[in-house]
Amino acid sequence: MAPTTQQPDAPGAGAAPARGKGRPRSAAADLAILDATRAALAELGWGGLTMGDVAVRAGVAKTTLYRRWPSKNELVVDAIAILFDQLECADLGSLQADIEAVVAQFADLLSRPETQAALLALFAEGTRDRQLQQRIRERIVEPQKVLVQLGRANAQARGEMGPDEDPATACEEIDIIFDTIAGTVEHRLLVSGEPITPEWIRRFTTLLLNAFPGLN
Amino acid sequence: MAPTTQQPDAPGAGAAPARGKGRPRSAAADLAILDATRAALAELGWGGLTMGDVAVRAGVAKTTLYRRWPSKNELVVDAIAILFDQLECADLGSLQADIEAVVAQFADLLSRPETQAALLALFAEGTRDRQLQQRIRERIVEPQKVLVQLGRANAQARGEMGPDEDPATACEEIDIIFDTIAGTVEHRLLVSGEPITPEWIRRFTTLLLNAFPGLN
Amino acid sequence: MAPTTQQPDAPGAGAAPARGKGRPRSAAADLAILDATRAALAELGWGGLTMGDVAVRAGVAKTTLYRRWPSKNELVVDAIAILFDQLECADLGSLQADIEAVVAQFADLLSRPETQAALLALFAEGTRDRQLQQRIRERIVEPQKVLVQLGRANAQARGEMGPDEDPATACEEIDIIFDTIAGTVEHRLLVSGEPITPEWIRRFTTLLLNAFPGLN
Amino acid sequence: MAPTTQQPDAPGAGAAPARGKGRPRSAAADLAILDATRAALAELGWGGLTMGDVAVRAGVAKTTLYRRWPSKNELVVDAIAILFDQLECADLGSLQADIEAVVAQFADLLSRPETQAALLALFAEGTRDRQLQQRIRERIVEPQKVLVQLGRANAQARGEMGPDEDPATACEEIDIIFDTIAGTVEHRLLVSGEPITPEWIRRFTTLLLNAFPGLN
DNA sequence: AGGTAACCGAGACGGTACGTCCGGTCTTGGG
DNA sequence: CCCAAGACCGGACGTACCGTCTCGGTTACCT
Known part of the structure; x- marks a missing residue:
């Protein structure tokens, strides 16, 4: 089993950024993703919202989305919460x-x-x-x-x-x-x-x- | 232009009983479908609701479902409206x-x-x-x-x-x-x-x- | 229940027409169906051939087709055999x-x-x-x-x-x-x-x- | 001969250099699919051959099949050509x-x-x-x-x-x-x-x- | 300077549900 | 007994997304 079950986590949520070793996450990506989510939401509605589409709009890979939010629901919560x-x-x-x-x-x-x-x-x-x-x-x-x-x-x-x-x-x-x-x-x-x-x-x-x- | 686009239409909604041609729609199927819809809804929730599953629960072919309701939304409206x-x-x-x-x-x-x-x-x-x-x-x-x-x-x-x-x-x-x-x-x-x-x-x-x- | 499992049979095959009680089969329908079959075949090919389409082209109900030929294959054999x-x-x-x-x-x-x-x-x-x-x-x-x-x-x-x-x-x-x-x-x-x-x-x-x- | 990675997608500008981006296609899947196709063909015949069934036999998703062969015909050609x-x-x-x-x-x-x-x-x-x-x-x-x-x-x-x-x-x-x-x-x-x-x-x-x- | 660990894009992967189509059967009313 | 119309069940179709998984490559920190 993987020793570290790397939980996806929203960026602003945690207190300590856990200053790690590797390449840090792109901060710009978060904004781009949340903006893209709101835009897609406004344009297509909840039912038409697609993770793949959000990724494309944000100029980001789907993987990057899932690394930060566990699912569509959580992503939208954050996008709207702002x-x-x-x-x-x-x-x-x-x-x-x-x-x-x-x-x-x-x-x-x-x-x-x-x-x-x-x-x-x-x-x-x-x-x-x-x-x-x-x-x-x-x-x-x-x-x-x-x-x-x-x-x-x-x-x-x-x-x-x-x-x-x-x-x-x-x-x-x-x-x-x-x-x-x-x-x-x-x-x-x-x-x-x-x-x-x-x-x-x-x-x-x-x-x-x-x-x-x-x-x- | 034809005023009635109603190919799929819920039963009871329309005024005219339509043409008496062909085999009439099974009335029992309507009840079975709406019951099945409510049961599936209670069990699986909106997101888990599947047309195929409703059809199976109702003992009905998927086509029969789509013949009467154009989509999940309309079906659920009727199922809940009751x-x-x-x-x-x-x-x-x-x-x-x-x-x-x-x-x-x-x-x-x-x-x-x-x-x-x-x-x-x-x-x-x-x-x-x-x-x-x-x-x-x-x-x-x-x-x-x-x-x-x-x-x-x-x-x-x-x-x-x-x-x-x-x-x-x-x-x-x-x-x-x-x-x-x-x-x-x-x-x-x-x-x-x-x-x-x-x-x-x-x-x-x-x-x-x-x-x-x-x-x- | 019906005691006689009425086998569908091609029209020209049997010797005795079994002069029955009810309304006799339309002879014109046979020709229309076979013609329609060939036309559909020429137009759409084997894969595109549909019993429903043949019935419509022949101005005949699907039931009439199945009353005379047990399946698509047999129908096409007769249509081509001519x-x-x-x-x-x-x-x-x-x-x-x-x-x-x-x-x-x-x-x-x-x-x-x-x-x-x-x-x-x-x-x-x-x-x-x-x-x-x-x-x-x-x-x-x-x-x-x-x-x-x-x-x-x-x-x-x-x-x-x-x-x-x-x-x-x-x-x-x-x-x-x-x-x-x-x-x-x-x-x-x-x-x-x-x-x-x-x-x-x-x-x-x-x-x-x-x-x-x-x-x- | 390899199945030539013939994309059923639109060829686009043509002569694309086939960028080595993304996860490469599984080579094992090709063999499994072609084997499964021949097996299903021998067992069920052409008419009984189903893309879904081939996928199941090959232990592969239907999408993987369609990603490589645009239709049943092309798949069978390759399976038989071997x-x-x-x-x-x-x-x-x-x-x-x-x-x-x-x-x-x-x-x-x-x-x-x-x-x-x-x-x-x-x-x-x-x-x-x-x-x-x-x-x-x-x-x-x-x-x-x-x-x-x-x-x-x-x-x-x-x-x-x-x-x-x-x-x-x-x-x-x-x-x-x-x-x-x-x-x-x-x-x-x-x-x-x-x-x-x-x-x-x-x-x-x-x-x-x-x-x-x-x-x- | 070199490792190395986590990031990134792209896209293939196994699944699940979709909504449509067709084959073949049945049930109407009517001839 | 036939006919036209059309609803019925079952099942395959090809597509769209989901969430996961490899890939090759790219930073940035830590020796």
């Missing part, structure tokens, strides 16, 4: 404005063809593959949830909300808010297939604030 | 109870392995294939939305809500309520991967009723 | 002339695209299917061999040959002559792919007559 | 003996089930596909014709025949002799279905020598 890392929660002075900004950002992200093609497909795969679901949560879902936590903290700092009384209850509340925002936006955009306009965002945000009586 | 046709909206005497019942039904449906495996994958394909999206909406989404409309009508009959003032506004309101319920439940169950308990349903329903100030 | 039934052995006054005429006729037959496409393919199938080989011999090979026998009889009548001494020896001699003529013409035309000209026929006939010293 | 490459023309001291030896060799070859199954079927396909016919001639027919030329040269060396007077005439004579030998043996064995015994060979050879008066 987009979700760009989400930000600006403090605009009021909870209403902050929520609207977050929803707008999220809606923008879900309007990109590569995101549309990939997101639901990844979620679907995740229902079967627990490890993938974990990875999706870490790289894609968590960054969104952080926005909710940040917004909540900002609101508390501004005095719009009282401080958390019970951490467990607070965590549950964050979960339900998050599922509601993310789920509703995704459903309207990707399932119902209708656009998300500023008017819709305002309406939805108002409903959301109404739902929590503690907030005026 | 489940959504079973949704009902009982009048339990209060809006809160009615909503809770609907959410519970929907959560039950999404807890079935075949639904989990298929639903998000179908939605994902739908973002690329407009015709498929239309079909999904007709066969899967619409039956759910009808429940919201029914619940609303029941509430109005009971006097919990005032009558619709503007039909367009009412329609928009139904849309937003529907996207919120469906999206939130789906997101919690399939993306966040957390269970939907009666407590959660009660909390969520309460928030929902809070959100609409017209309802006490 | 052509071989047209071979004749005219008495032209000399053995040389008679042989040349027969060879020319045979070469003409083998130059037709439908014959080319079918003959070798049938022979090939015949090497595996003893029953088919028998049928081929009866319907296709025998009519050719009869010409050799006739030519021999004519030559004897004209005094160019002495009478048969031993029937067994005569039969062997006919066999070897026949295999030589048929085999050589087929090989030149279908394998070597070169044309058969009057010059070639004269040369070949001369060699043939040389080969048998009893003939001056 | 057998014809083994034909030899020994100088046994007299033309009669040499011819008898050649005929016997040829009859032996045609008695092998794989040859029987393949040869006529290939010839039949060759009548439709000019490229295939060319390939058959190069790989199968030509090796046989060489024997005739060699035998003739040997006879001239021994003084049994005078030297060629006109090259064109000589060539024509070789052609007619060859078509006669090959065609007659094939027809007796494969069409008439009768065995080729030493007695038959002696008779046939005698007739052949009679036919050419220049030979005593």
Whole structure:
């Protein structure tokens, strides 16, 4: 048996780069591959996405792909996760404005063809593959949830909300808010297939604030 | 130009029973195929679903399958749609109870392995294939939305809500309520991967009723 | 269940038409089918020949084909055999002339695209299917061999040959002559792919007559 | 002869220097495939020969097969051609003996089930596909014709025949002799279905020598 | 400077599923 | 009993990708 079962691993994930002996991996290849993945995703959709095609687009051998990502799913998670890392929660002075900004950002992200093609497909795969679901949560879902936590903290700092009384209850509340925002936006955009306009965002945000009586 | 391109067409969908020429299609085969599809879906998931395997399970030739459904997507839509046709909206005497019942039904449906495996994958394909999206909406989404409309009508009959003032506004309101319920439940169950308990349903329903100030 | 396993049978083969109860078979269909078979053979070759296509060309249902011929092979044998039934052995006054005429006729037959496409393919199938080989011999090979026998009889009548001494020896001699003529013409035309000209026929006939010293 | 690494791919600019890039094709696979082809041919006949079956017998993927041979026809030509490459023309001291030896060799070859199954079927396909016919001639027919030329040269060396007077005439004579030998043996064995015994060979050879008066 | 270990491209490899086609059978309604 | 139409089962087709495996060659570190 091979003594070193060389696990393929995504580049940015590990902490120590394990400065080895041989030729180091091309850093440019990572970017090229992820870009190519998003491009192929936008152009062909999840079903049309092919490892061979990504390799060709990236000017890279298929071997290089598999050396870094164990399968299509993981590759796409990383390719899409980059987009979700760009989400930000600006403090605009009021909870209403902050929520609207977050929803707008999220809606923008879900309007990109590569995101549309990939997101639901990844979620679907995740229902079967627990490890993938974990990875999706870490790289894609968590960054969104952080926005909710940040917004909540900002609101508390501004005095719009009282401080958390019970951490467990607070965590549950964050979960339900998050599922509601993310789920509703995704459903309207990707399932119902209708656009998300500023008017819709305002309406939805108002409903959301109404739902929590503690907030005026 | 021929208006009916329908070479492969699902049974029951078309209005005209077509020409009475030739040997008629086996009605039993339809049921066997759809059952086999759901079974394979529950067992192997979307990615593991194979037309050949479905055919074998149904005791049917692959050609028979393709004669009726042009592709995996359409087949799965029909196989899953049957489940959504079973949704009902009982009048339990209060809006809160009615909503809770609907959410519970929907959560039950999404807890079935075949639904989990298929639903998000179908939605994902739908973002690329407009015709498929239309079909999904007709066969899967619409039956759910009808429940919201029914619940609303029941509430109005009971006097919990005032009558619709503007039909367009009412329609928009139904849309937003529907996207919120469906999206939130789906997101919690399939993306966040957390269970939907009666407590959660009660909390969520309460928030929902809070959100609409017209309802006490 | 049906007590009589109704064997499909070629139309012209049986003696008694078995004047039955129901609707009699369409006589026109037989001709149309055989014509269509030859046409398809000439156009598409053996490999491209399809029962469904023949049925369409003949304006007939596939069922009708199978009611009369048990399979593609038998159908083609009959379709081609018709052509071989047209071979004749005219008495032209000399053995040389008679042989040349027969060879020319045979070469003409083998130059037709439908014959080319079918003959070798049938022979090939015949090497595996003893029953088919028998049928081929009866319907296709025998009519050719009869010409050799006739030519021999004519030559004897004209005094160019002495009478048969031993029937067994005569039969062997006919066999070897026949295999030589048929085999050589087929090989030149279908394998070597070169044309058969009057010059070639004269040369070949001369060699043939040389080969048998009893003939001056 | 090696299968010439004939890519079924588009030839592109032509005369590509065949870059030594990538993993080289397995040489063992070629032999295994050709052996498997002959075995399947002998067992199942031309009609029963299946690319998938050959692949399984050879322990090879179907893709490997198609990567090397564009179709069943070409594969079988190569598989059978190997057998014809083994034909030899020994100088046994007299033309009669040499011819008898050649005929016997040829009859032996045609008695092998794989040859029987393949040869006529290939010839039949060759009548439709000019490229295939060319390939058959190069790989199968030509090796046989060489024997005739060699035998003739040997006879001239021994003084049994005078030297060629006109090259064109000589060539024509070789052609007619060859078509006669090959065609007659094939027809007796494969069409008439009768065995080729030493007695038959002696008779046939005698007739052949009679036919050419220049030979005593 | 030379090893050597890990990288890289290219592409062949064993598999699996695809969607199509055809052979031969059967089941309709109608003649 | 025949016919046309067409659905049915089974099975081979040739293609497309998957993920793995050799190849020859290329860096970069470590003696």
